[in-house]
Amino acid sequence: MKRIQYTYLLIVLIILGLGSCKKFLEEHPTNFLSPGFTITNTKEARALANGCYAQMQGLLAGQPASYGGNVWNLMEFMTGKSNSDLGQTGFVNFQTLTYNNTSFYVDTWWQQMYLGIGACNLAIESLEPVSAGVLADSVKQNMLAEAHTMRAFYYFFLVRMYGAVPKVTATPTDLNLKLSRTPAKAIYDSIIIPDLLLAEQSSLPWQDHTGLVSMGAVESILADVYLTYAGYPLQGGDQYYTESAKRSKAVIDNGGYNLFPNYSDMVLPANKNSQEFIFQVQYAAAVPSTNPLTPLTIPNYSGISQYSDEYGSVHPTEQFINSFPAGDKRVEERQFFYTSYPSIKSSAIVTFQGHYIYKWFDSVAVRNTVKSDLNYTVYRLADVYLMYAEASNRSGGGPNSDATNYVNLIRQRANLAPVGSLSQADFEHEVWLERYYELCFENKMWFDMLRTRKVHNDVTGSWDDFVGHKTVWNASFTNSQLLFPVPKQETDVNPNLLPNNPGF
């Protein structure tokens, strides 16, 4: 009996000894890529490149603890040309210019842009060592171009909004995370511009109808970067105007883009990523991943939609609307703005107290599905036309015929008479004004004000200096408005970011 027991014991021990216990217990996850992975096929590579785009929706992120608050509100509230139906958007703080480092939006913008940068850094690190056997060289270069472009795109927001920001170009490997701020110029020179120049060398197609970075997007962003670099606060020099104009012209000549004949074409989801649209934040009602601006721009409690909440978060001041030239189609009904709409419950027409924004009016969503399918445009051809006009006007000492022509195409669409030959200064003012009217509420105006340090006064019609400009709310811009405060939640965790920007 004992002998049999011992024999059994011996057999069991041998079996156990044969298999290595450790290996038997080792499990490899099959549904996610664990840290330290290497890319082994195209699908994984594509997934990493796609990750760079996730934070584009950060441009329209909701603001925690607010009602009707969206980070998009920030740049519109700052211009002094908007109003809000809701106190919960924190509008009063921006109206009176008493916002500070604990105010809405400044924290979410910072967080979202760095999340995007983190995803891009991971993609770049993972894609670079991939061999040609796994990924064809041209495919790899194009994916890297996408990642670099997106990283530059996110940093471009950070430097314009906060100035000096922490420079992060690799996924953190230790807990030395309390970085100090790198001056904006260094961020432009070492990340933004080199990333975009690298992307310029790739073979990305000029257009992409799925929303991926195209050469059109790369050149448009680069034109914007150079134009901003030439202006305040860096004032890099006239060569940057030349470089900017060169990129805009490339988009115009080679991109194959065309202006939409009607403004109403822009609110049709079927026109996504096509024709005039160069680069958009993607939304898709089918997923559902829906555009938050649709309900946010419907007048508060107006009862014209199926949405349970109609916010009226941002709408133009009447002074801004009245500053448009007489006969401008853009202020006519249901072009860029609307003043009335049929009620959803009866056939009665609801007339609003003022003008509200129509640019994200997905009528199918508004009247039926409550799932807005519209994309949010970051760059479109009209913007590039005007960037070319402004840059070439500066670099060429005056408007050339192309510049005048492009401005007139935009004016023509607005039913305005074309401009003739203008002086350099007059043409510049015309272009700046055209940017206000054409690109209003697309988060462009505030950045235009910062880089030109000029503000168009809707009441007097003149171009005020930025510092000292008084808004219709009787608040005056000071040096404190040139940069947003670094959010308190971030400076509490990382005191190396202090001192904060002037005034905060």
Add this chain to the structure above:
Amino acid sequence: MQDWSWDNRTTKDLLLQTPIPWSAGETNADVYENVGSVRNSGIEINLQTVNVKNADFTWSTSFIFSSNRNRVLKLNDGNADIFPGPNFLGQTNVIRVGAPIGSFYGMTRVGTYSTDEAADAATQGLKPGDRKFIYNKDGSPYYSIIGRAYPKWTGTFSTELKYRSWDLGVDIRFVEGVNTAATFKHSSEDRQTIANSLATVLGAWTPTHQNTMISQVRNYKFAQNSHFDTWWVEDGSFIRGQNAVLGYTIPEATVKRMKLTHVRIYASVQNFFLQTKYTGYDPEVDTFNSTYGNNSGFSQNLDFFSYPRPRTWNLGLSVGF
């Protein structure tokens, strides 16, 4: 019978989900780290007495008293403050050397601006009727430790009475020297006319009633900033009737006739009374627990519409075969 104990414990390498800067680009913006050391010292007294004991009637009581003093001794990074979250319109808690864990951190509300103080209010972009806080000399809001989430002392008083076949047990619990933060006041008092408000809003500032802590009722379109402040942090001490049981054990003779060994009927009620100054439903809350992804141990006693504890009635029958 008595039992007295005293303990003094220093815990090093305190584990905390430390927030990391957003610039690191990580979706989970915290990391487990050893951040410092904390000392817990306290006494515990356990007193059990049998007050009466005779053939028909027994009465015993038990009294437990425990107090704990908690104090952060050291933190990394030169003893810099750590904010463990949650962030609810601003930081609500702080871990600071010299203070206990679970300290509330916020602004100090002194009342509302009167019409005479219009100029003073204007320096902060506010008007008479707005909430008035303490500010630093440079105009920035004054933040300080405004409460504690862990009690100074707790105690339990239990008593058991037995009279022939009847038994009665009562447990009462005391918690004293703790604050509960009524963060729901943000939605129900600070912010008006968009949804229901608390009845306290009836005592809001008006030009004829200016001596109040509640700001003027305004259309929600003019909503003012709301902050975690001393008005939200209330006294969370309480006395709670935890449990009361009344039972009747059927006498042995009768039970034997039923061919059973033991039959007892009892009725009990849990949470039979609550005595507290706290204006919310129940001062013992933990809304921002780990489901909110935070350091739940550091964010106790924050109440954001937590469901109140019910009073539970039980009726039971215990039968032995």
